Amino acid sequence: MRSDLTRFPFVKSLLKNRWPQFLVWFVMLAGFLFAILSGFFGTPVGNRNFGIVFVWIAWWAVLILVAVPFFGRGWCSVCPIPLPGEWLQRGAIMNPPGKKPRWFNLRWPNKLRNIWLQNLTFTLVALFSSVILTTPKVTSIVLAAMLFLAIGMSIVFERRTFCRYLCPVGGFIGLYAQAAPMELRVKNKQVCLACKDKPCYNGSEAGYGCPWDVFPGGLTKNTYCGLCMECLRTCPYDNISVNTRPFSADLSKPSGRMDEAFKAFIMLGAAMIYAGVLLGPWGKIKLAAYSVGSLSWFGYTAVFLAFIFGLLPALFLGAVGIGKVLTKSTLALKQSFTAFATAIVPLGLMFWVAFSLSFVLTNAAYIFSSLSDPFGWGWDLFGTAAISWQPYLTSLLLPLQTGVLVGGLLWTARTTQKVGSKVNISPIPVIIFSTVVTLTMLGLLL
Amino acid sequence: MKNSEQLSRLLITVGLLIVIALPFVARSVDTQDIVEVHARMAESGGWMPGTIQAQTGIPLYLRLTSDDVMHGFAIGQSDNPAVDVLPGKITEVTVAFDKPGTYTYYCTRWCGPNHWRMRGTIEVTGNEMPSSQAINPPLYIKLNLDIDTPHLASATPAVIPDAQRGAIFSALLPDSYLLPDYYLSHSPAQVYLDVQVDPALATLSNSDLWGLVAYIWQSNTTPEGLTEGQRLFAQNCAACHGETGNGDGVFSADINALAGKYPANFSDPASLLGAGPALLQGKILRGGMGTGMPSWGPIFTNQQTWDLVSYLYTFQFK
Numbered sequence: 201m202r203s204d205l206t207r208f209p210f211v212k213s214l215l216k217n218r219w220p221q222f223l224v225w226f227v228m229l230a231g232f233l234f235a236i237l238s239g240f241f242g243t244p245v246g247n248r249n250f251g252i253v254f255v256w257i258a259w260w261a262v263l264i265l266v267a268v269p270f271f272g273r274g275w276c277s278v279c280p281i282p283l284p285g286e287w288l289q290r291g292a293i294m295n296p297p298g299k300k301p302r303w304f305n306l307r308w309p310n311k312l313r314n315i316w317l318q319n320l321t322f323t324l325v326a327l328f329s330s331v332i333l334t335t336p337k338v339t340s341i342v343l344a345a346m347l348f349l350a351i352g353m354s355i356v357f358e359r360r361t362f363c364r365y366l367c368p369v370g371g372f373i374g375l376y377a378q379a380a381p382m383e384l385r386v387k388n389k390q391v392c393l394a395c396k397d398k399p400c401y402n403g404s405e406a407g408y409g410c411p412w413d414v415f416p417g418g419l420t421k422n423t424y425c426g427l428c429m430e431c432l433r434t435c436p437y438d439n440i441s442v443n444t445r446p447f448s449a450d451l452s453k454p455s456g457r458m459d460e461a462f463k464a465f466i467m468l469g470a471a472m473i474y475a476g477v478l479l480g481p482w483g484k485i486k487l488a489a490y491s492v493g494s495l496s497w498f499g500y501t502a503v504f505l506a507f508i509f510g511l512l513p514a515l516f517l518g519a520v521g522i523g524k525v526l527t528k529s530t531l532a533l534k535q536s537f538t539a540f541a542t543a544i545v546p547l548g549l550m551f552w553v554a555f556s557l558s559f560v561l562t563n564a565a566y567i568f569s570s571l572s573d574p575f576g577w578g579w580d581l582f583g584t585a586a587i588s589w590q591p592y593l594t595s596l597l598l599p600l601q602t603g604v605l606v607g608g609l610l611w612t613a614r615t616t617q618k619v620g621s622k623v624n625i626s627p628i629p630v631i632i633f634s635t636v637v638t639l640t641m642l643g644l645l646l
Numbered sequence: 647m648k649n650s651e652q653l654s655r656l657l658i659t660v661g662l663l664i665v666i667a668l669p670f671v672a673r674s675v676d677t678q679d680i681v682e683v684h685a686r687m688a689e690s691g692g693w694m695p696g697t698i699q700a701q702t703g704i705p706l707y708l709r710l711t712s713d714d715v716m717h718g719f720a721i722g723q724s725d726n727p728a729v730d731v732l733p734g735k736i737t738e739v740t741v742a743f744d745k746p747g748t749y750t751y752y753c754t755r756w757c758g759p760n761h762w763r764m765r766g767t768i769e770v771t772g773n774e775m776p777s778s779q780a781i782n783p784p785l786y787i788k789l790n791l792d793i794d795t796p797h798l799a800s801a802t803p804a805v806i807p808d809a810q811r812g813a814i815f816s817a818l819l820p821d822s823y824l825l826p827d828y829y830l831s832h833s834p835a836q837v838y839l840d841v842q843v844d845p846a847l848a849t850l851s852n853s854d855l856w857g858l859v860a861y862i863w864q865s866n867t868t869p870e871g872l873t874e875g876q877r878l879f880a881q882n883c884a885a886c887h888g889e890t891g892n893g894d895g896v897f898s899a900d901i902n903a904l905a906g907k908y909p910a911n912f913s914d915p916a917s918l919l920g921a922g923p924a925l926l927q928g929k930i931l932r933g934g935m936g937t938g939m940p941s942w943g944p945i946f947t948n949q950q951t952w953d954l955v956s957y958l959y960t961f962q963f964k
Contacts, residue, residue, distance in 0.1 A: 222654055229658070230665045237666065244713045248734020293654040577673060578709060578736030 204387070204441040206432070215429045215442065218294055221277070229280040232343065234574070239340025243576025247589070249336040250574030253566045255343070256333050261560040263369075264552050272377030276370060277427040281346050282363050285354030286411065297403045303355045308365060308413075314459040318371030319466055323508070325368045326470045327501055330477070330489040360411040363426060375463045376549045377422035378450035378542075383443050384416070384425050384432075391439045392417025400431035400440070407433035416440060421450035423460070448546055451615045454539035454622060461541035462513070464548055468637065469508035471551035475644040479558055512637075516541070519629035526626040539623050540630050543616040547634055550608025551641055554601040558645065562591040601645050609638045680707045680738075685717040685731045685753065688760035693751070695766070702743050702772025710737040718754030721768065722945030728754040728881075746772040750944035756885040759900030762940040784943075786928030789831055793928040794935055799835035799920035801842075803856040807834075807963050812861030815854055819861075820846055829866045833922040834859050834962070860963040866923075867956035871949075875957025878950055886938065887912060891961040901938040909937070912961040919962055926955045 206212040214220050231254065239251035246252040267275040287293050291302045325332065325342070332338050350362040363370050386392050392400075392415075400416045403409035410416065412426040416435075419425055432440045455461065476482070477489050477500075488496035520536050523529070529536065565587060570576075572585035579585065593600075613631045620627030684694040690713070700706040710719050712733045719739070720728035726741050743749065753764035786793055822828060823841070832840070837859050841847050847855065880889065886901050886909040888894040893911030902908045912918050921929075930951055933941035946954065 218650070226657060226661060230662060233662060234665055234669075237669065241669070243711065243734040245734030292651055293658065294650040295648055573736075575669060575673075576711065576734040576736070577676070578711070578738070579672075579676075 202383075202443040202445045204443050206440070206442050211442075212432075216432050218433075221429065222293070224278045225280060225283055228278055229283055232280040232347075236340045236343050236347075238574050239336035239338075239343070241575060242336060244336055245576060246334045246336060247563070247566045248570060248573070248576040250570045251336050251339050251343070252334070253563075253570040255339060257560060257563045258567050260556060261564070263373075264556045265560065268373055268376045268380065269549065269553065270380060271382050271427075272380030272422045273373055273425060273427045274380075274382070275373060276363065277429065279363075281367070282350045282354065282360050282411075284347065285351035285362065286360065288351060289354040290408065296405045297408055301358070305358045306356055308357055308361045312365060314457065315365070315371045315374070315463055316459045317365050318368060319459060319462055321366055321368035322371055322463075322470075323466060323505075326466075326474075327504060328492060329474070330486070331492055334490075359409075359413045360426070361413075364412055364424065371463055372467050374423040375460065375467065375545060377425075379448040379546050379549055380422060381445055381447050381449075383419075383422055383445055383449065384427055384429075385419055385441055385443060386417050387439050387441050389417055391437050395437065395439075399434040399436060404434050404436075406436075409434070421453060423450070448611065448615055451542055451545055452618050452622070454542040454619050456535060456538050458534070458538055461538040462509070464541045464544055465513045465516070466508050468544065468548040468551060469512045471548065471555050472637070472641055472644060473504055473507060475551075475555045475641060479555070480644060513537075516544075516630070516633055519633040520625070522629040523620070523626040526628070527624060529623070529625045531623055531625065536623060536625055539619050540616065540625075540627075543619040543627075543630065544612055544634060546615060547608050547612040547638065550604050550611065554604040554608075554641065554645060557601055557604065558597060561593050561597055563589075564592055565589045598646055602642065605638050605642050605645075609634055677709070680709050682709045682711070683719075683766075685710065685712040685719070685764070686714050687758045688763035689758065690714060692764045693753075693766035697766060698751075698768045700741075700743060700768050700770045702746055702770055702774055705740050705742050706768070708739050708741065710739065711735060715757050716755050717757050717764065720752060720754045720945075722750040722752060723947050724749060730755065741768075743768075743770040743772075745774050745776055746770045747776045748944075752945055754881060756896065759897045759904065761885060761897070762938070765944075784928060784931050785830060785924040786931075789924050791922075791925050791928060793925055793932065797833065797917070797920040797925060799833065799916050799918075801835050801838050802915040802919055803838075803853065805853055805856075807853070807856035807860035809857065809860035809864040809963060811854065812857030812859065812864075815847070815850055815858055816861055818847055818850070819858055820844070823858075823862055824865055826866060829862060830923045833925070834863065834919040834959070836922070837862060838919075863956070863959050863963055867953075871953040872957055872960065874950065875953035875955070876960075878946065878954045879957055882942070882945075883954075891958070905936070905938045907937045909939075912958055915962055918958065923952070923955045926958060927951050930954060 206215065235251040235255055238249055242249045242251070263275055289303060290297065292298075332342055346362075346367070349366065353362040353366065354360070392398070395417075397404065398415065398417075399406065399409070401409050401414075407430050410431060411428055412424055414424050416425070416431045432442070477485050484496075485500065488494070488500040491497045517533070517537055520540050521533065524531070524533070524536055566589060568584040568587040569589075572582045573579045574581075612634045613627075616627040616630045616634065620630075681695075681698055683698070686692060686694065698706070698708075708719075710729070710731045712731045712735075715733060717731040718728050719731050719737070720726070721741060724741070724743075726739070729737050729739055731737055747770055749768040749770060751766050751768060753761055755761070757764065819841075823837070838855060841855050841858055847858070850858070879887075884895055886893075886895040886897050888898065888909075891912035893909045893913075895909060898909050910917065929935065929939065930946070931941065931943040933939045933943075942951070
């Protein structure tokens, strides 16, 4: 079922050579800086500003509709945010690592070696999203803050701690990357065990030790592999492969981690709240979400947090508990909970795909005008500035969303069943839970 | 250092510097001789800049854009047509002035409750004679009318006065009633009281007399003037006074919240029939009155003000 893409010499050299990746990075970094500039200096009107349109419509569409579902952490391999920091950390862009670290090179504290911080940063962005997503200046502040935070963390800590432990986007990409039909693995674990220097982790003349602090030889799931291709360059035994594989291959190995389980609920719940607030007809809720700092916003925040961290996991826990009772399982509730939380990963992903379809198709027309007039200064670089707004494929939208949600439910039912048989707990209550939330999501979107 | 390292560093440094510098270089070349005007709702700052300098005979290039909602741009007392100013889009207009003076530009779209506060000035310098309009004091000043006190009509008609009915008896009407000066300085209620005691009209009923009043008002206006008045009302007044003049425009509640008073209701005969044209013109020109009523003096031409005044009376006469 797996097919190693590096067996094609062209693909292998494309991935192994630093230049192709560098050129993509160059374009990404230029676009990223341009987006920040446009937010600070361009029109404050969101739908006419390059930053808003390219980050929250174009990039988001590519990320959630293509990159994450099909390439997992593919985006992370070309993301511009950690680059300046990483180059500073290394003192090099292309050169091999030096003998001594240039900066503090501290290890990330053990207590924070989980994705709770990412859960927190994503929740924060989500809470302020009505403002961030619509106000160019705020978008630029957030993007610039991420850039500078990544630089600061690269100087203080070793490797890519920002990506691994703080990036609000990286957390959920990792979660959903488990479902992607693409992976980086070692070809033969015995080779890794016998390998003395482990240059894939420690670095060598050929390249850097894993920036994501992962030992490739131990990879069993995609979550924390950033697909940076450094190990492909450093492995002296040509033991790294980039495989295509069946969808959701990693989900048959249930997670035992509560931080990852909660990531699944944060994403599932946030998609539902977004669908209600951003796409729903309730003006008062929209206003509450937008009026940051007001009493109504605190109300919105309370509901948001209670739904994501309280109601949704509690209902799910109830479902898992009933399943345990039905099958008289002796597995601890916590393990059962985290195991089944892995099973609902596809549901969350499909919720996001369905939600994103509506606003991406509705707003994609703005890409043309802001490409020609990125700052809203009256330019017409490509002759597309005057293309007026119109939603695309409106007649296809509802069937598409329904298909995606129903598909997501079936997919989740299947993974729930697999997890159920692995832990010997009835999957039926969790499948009912998934059905109820899917119907709710369907009601919110349609 | 390896060549590839040098090359990549060079690419990144030069490339990114170009990306950062290019927009600003292009913009500085692009915007010479052009005044960029940003429109924002009055609460967020109104027009930026609020004052523009110009010279007679030299075209003024304006590049208008809105930073929030849809606005409109027009210059008072000028023939330049109003243009829409759309969020994030650029509208370019070229205007020219042949007389020096201070011109007011204003928003023509109902952008918010403080829409009428969106004003700015263009200071035009030049050697030509300034426009004479500002020098002549308006009629309400010459007549010494107090436009701030209530002006309740001392008499009101039982049915809507009909100018056509009045026209039937117009032959009886002494010519002095039809003189413009008389019309401008009297309220319909005052005229009614005058015709009521006029021996020449002693045989007429109350509704006939009110018909004559309506006829006098009709005689002092033209269909074109009424059409222009209607257009001006719809564009500038209806937001507060309502499309039917009932004082229930979309911003009326906001105005009440701000000023503690609802906009004037022109469908109330006691109020409108107690006001003469000079009085109404004064209110339009000066504004104020302790309400949210803006000053339209710098915006409407003399003729436009009179057209608007004649249109207001159509809320009471047919």
